[in-house]
Amino acid sequence: EVQLVESGGGLIQPGGSLRLSCAVSGFTVSTNYMSWVRQAPGKGLEWVSSIHDDGSTIHYADSVKGRFTISRDNTKNTLSLQMNSLRAEDTAVYFCVRQAAGFDYWGQGTLVTVSS
Amino acid sequence: DIQMTQSPSTLSASIGDRVTITCRASQSVSSWLAWYQQKPGKAPKLLIYKASNLQGGVPSRFSAFGAGTDFTLTISGLQPDDFAIYYCQQYNYYPYTFGQGTKLEIK
Numbered sequence: 001e002v003q004l005v006e007s008g009g010g011l012i013q014p015g016g017s018l019r020l021s022c023a024v025s026g027f028t029v030s031t032n033y034m035s036w037v038r039q040a041p042g043k044g045l046e047w048v049s050s051i052h053d054d055g056s057t058i059h060y061a062d063s064v065k066g067r068f069t070i071s072r073d074n075t076k077n078t079l080s081l082q083m084n085s086l087r088a089e090d091t092a093v094y095f096c097v098r099q100a101a102g103f104d105y106w107g108q109g110t111l112v113t114v115s116s
Numbered sequence: 117d118i119q120m121t122q123s124p125s126t127l128s129a130s131i132g133d134r135v136t137i138t139c140r141a142s143q144s145v146s147s148w149l150a151w152y153q154q155k156p157g158k159a160p161k162l163l164i165y166k167a168s169n170l171q172g173g174v175p176s177r178f179s180a181f182g183a184g185t186d187f188t189l190t191i192s193g194l195q196p197d198d199f200a201i202y203y204c205q206q207y208n209y210y211p212y213t214f215g216q217g218t219k220l221e222i223k
Contacts, residue, residue: 035212045152045160045203047212059210095159102150102165102207109159 002026002105004096009110016086016114022079022096022107030055030074033099036081038092039109046092049081050099064090086114118142118206122215128223133194137218139187139204148208151180151189154217155200163202164189191220 008020020036036048049060049070058070069082079096093109119142129135139149147167152160162171164180167187177198180189191198199222204215 044217045154045205045214047205047214050210050212061211099207100165101169102162102171102205103152103160104162104165104171106159106161 002098004098004105004107006094006096006107006110009094009112011113011115012086013116014087014114017082017084018086018112020081020083020094020096020110020112024077024079024096024098027098027105029072029077029079034070034072034079035097035099035103036070036079037095037097037103037106038090039095040089040092043092048094051079083112086112088114090114117211118145118209118213120204120206120213120215122202122204122218124218125216126219126221128221129194130223131194131196134190134192135194135220137189137202137204137220139182139189139215141185141187141206144184145206145208147183148206149182149187150205150207151178152203152205153198153200154203160203194220196222 003025005023035050051058051070067085071080091114093111095109096107097103098105121140123138149167151164154160163174168180177192202218
């Protein structure tokens with residue numbers, strides 16, 4: 001059974017840092033494209049970042065470029081998102097997603113709230 | 117960036133109705149388009165990939181069509197479980213972009 005379980009969300013002050021993790025079971029992270037997608041409260045979906053199976057092809061949304069870093073740990077079969085210089089507009093539920101033909105597997109999401 | 121525009125934003129319909137949601141891309145995305153269904157407090161669920169391919173386990177009352185810039189999602193014979201928000205997404209070019217969503221509500 002495929003499972004993606006995010007963790008690491010919480011309340012953080014503006015300018016702070018947070019690291020999200022996504023533990024994956026049922027498939028191998030390193031042989032798939034993986035992404036983060038976020039959804040601000042009451043809003044639509046926004047793609048954040050993707051890492052390809054080669055591990056070196058990485059893309060970011062302009063809104064997070066230079067502040068967020070996507071990575072993976074092949075030994076632990078996990079995906080991570082390091083988020084620095086957080087802003088109020090980064091407040092959202094963050095979903096870990098497998099990118100195949102479309103985004104076919106999603107985690108349950110972890111809420112990040114950036115507020116003083 | 118490619119802008120995805122869905123219409124309508126809200127759709128009121130009854131059980132058994134046939135409804136169609138439209139998604140238009142600001143430039144061609146070929147057939148690299150997906151449709152998702154999202155219910156409150158849940159992660160989105162992939163319904164359709166590559167414009168017209170039904171994801172495994174998705175009921176056959178869902179169908180989709182299109183290529184280039186114009187796409188449609190049709191639900192034939194609405195069921196109570198279908199009332200949700202629907203999003204289209206292009207995955208032809210980064211940054212991947214979603215439509216703003218169509219809320220399908222019970223009339």
